[in-house]
Amino acid sequence: MSKKTTSKRNTGMADGTLLRRTAIQVLAAVDEGEKVDQALAGSPVSGPERATLQWLVLGTLREYLLLQKLSGLLLRKSWREEDRDLGFLLHLALFELRHGQRPAFAVVNDWVEMVETLQKSWAKGLMNAVLRRFLREREALEVQLADPDLGHPAWLAARLRTAYPEEWPEIAAANNQPAPLWLRVNTLRVSPQDYREALQAQGLSCRGVEWSEAALCLPESIPVATLPGWDAGWVAVQDAAAQMAAHILAPQSEERVLDACAAPGGKTAHLWAVGARRLDALDRSAERLQKVREALYRQGAIAHLQVADAGELQSWWNGEFYDAILLDAPCTGIGVIRRHPDIRLRRQEEDVLQAVAQQRQLLDALWACLRPGGRLLYATCSILPEENLLQIRAFLERHGDARQQYHPLTGQHLPGQQDMDGFYYALLVKAE
Numbered sequence: 001m002s003k004k005t006t007s008k009r010n011t012g013m014a015d016g017t018l019l020r021r022t023a024i025q026v027l028a029a030v031d032e033g034e035k036v037d038q039a040l041a042g043s044p045v046s047g048p049e050r051a052t053l054q055w056l057v058l059g060t061l062r063e064y065l066l067l068q069k070l071s072g073l074l075l076r077k078s079w080r081e082e083d084r085d086l087g088f089l090l091h092l093a094l095f096e097l098r099h100g101q102r103p104a105f106a107v108v109n110d111w112v113e114m115v116e117t118l119q120k121s122w123a124k125g126l127m128n129a130v131l132r133r134f135l136r137e138r139e140a141l142e143v144q145l146a147d148p149d150l151g152h153p154a155w156l157a158a159r160l161r162t163a164y165p166e167e168w169p170e171i172a173a174a175n176n177q178p179a180p181l182w183l184r185v186n187t188l189r190v191s192p193q194d195y196r197e198a199l200q201a202q203g204l205s206c207r208g209v210e211w212s213e214a215a216l217c218l219p220e221s222i223p224v225a226t227l228p229g230w231d232a233g234w235v236a237v238q239d240a241a242a243q244m245a246a247h248i249l250a251p252q253s254e255e256r257v258l259d260a261c262a263a264p265g266g267k268t269a270h271l272w273a274v275g276a277r278r279l280d281a282l283d284r285s286a287e288r289l290q291k292v293r294e295a296l297y298r299q300g301a302i303a304h305l306q307v308a309d310a311g312e313l314q315s316w317w318n319g320e321f322y323d324a325i326l327l328d329a330p331c332t333g334i335g336v337i338r339r340h341p342d343i344r345l346r347r348q349e350e351d352v353l354q355a356v357a358q359q360r361q362l363l364d365a366l367w368a369c370l371r372p373g374g375r376l377l378y379a380t381c382s383i384l385p386e387e388n389l390l391q392i393r394a395f396l397e398r399h400g401d402a403r404q405q406y407h408p409l410t411g412q413h414l415p416g417q418q419d420m421d422g423f424y425y426a427l428l429v430k431a432e
Helices: 016-031 036-041 048-062 064-074 081-099 104-117 121-136 138-144 154-163 168-175 192-201 240-249 266-273 286-299 350-367 389-398
Strands: 181-185 207-209 212-218 235-237 256-259 278-283 304-307 322-328 370-380 402-405 411-413 423-430
Touching: 016 036, 016 048, 016 081, 016 104, 036 048, 048 064, 048 081, 064 081, 064 121, 064 138, 081 104, 081 121, 104 121, 121 138, 154 168, 181 240, 192 212, 212 240, 235 266, 235 286, 240 266, 240 322, 240 370, 240 423, 256 266, 266 278, 266 286, 266 322, 278 286, 286 304, 322 350, 350 370, 350 389, 370 389, 389 402, 389 423
Parallel strands: 256 278, 256 322, 278 304, 322 370
Antiparallel strands: 181 212, 181 235, 207 212, 370 423, 402 423, 411 423
């Protein structure tokens, strides 16, 4: 696994007040249960400042538990509920002081002035004192931040240590670093080689993987709208580990194929790109299915879309068997924490059992839709054995007509390996 230092940013832009106010609002939304991607999507910040906003928010979420501990060392008592926005402000300010490139005095002054925009001028002196104390005592405070759980909730750290006693430190290190930008070239519209040359023409370097010419990795994220041919559907943003799904399932043009939990549509479009021409896609959310529709349209892919819970066959299945099924199952998302750092705050230990139960129900239901001799690809973006290896082992015990088929890309992929997200794949074949 590669280990990278945290990238640094300069947040001294023209309208820093809007950016900092938005960052506070995004953290507040995440604290109330909203996903960070959704909170950022509605942001009024655009242009180059957008990347800085993402760096600030995602970095703060990535270090949130550590920053909570640091705040506790700096404050005599916790914030009142009605003042929790001051807590978000302090976390953001401390993150920028620890990782930003602007002069410390400018960072302190700007965040202290933000207290006024929250209409809590009484706290300006306190915020100023706390931030300056951090700068004075930084070395001693950093020593006190030593964390055996490496920035992870205690329950999750314990599970990962148990499951991966040797790999745990590297998994945690990968989770604590920003993810690179992985792209999938839409080979129906442009060749991978031509797209590499288009990137080079814009001064962008990339690297690939052995098993797919279409998977390209940029070392840092950039606004996707600036990518060559973005509007023309030449390329999609998709982690290389997620791109494995279509290569493992390998649909043929004459086969009837189902993407059972399709949103946001990346894997659906990829299935079309590699040859699926009789493609159905389900999602139980109409709003999320619209994302699938948009992804397919931009990339020139076609699928029959239906709002439905894949596990409730009576609501959508017409009785015609499928030759191949992709079950990208709902999961805890523990394998993509580096890309979605809010997961470590939103996810609770009881969510694991709920995910396992839902996965089991979907597996059993969809198995009935698969023709004899057909194949079902089970996928999660988790690295917990309960959702993956143990889930499939239990499935094989329940279904005597199922066997697991080897493929070079199946099995458990850990976050950070080849700079990819954590994914699990199991290819199941139904007896003739």
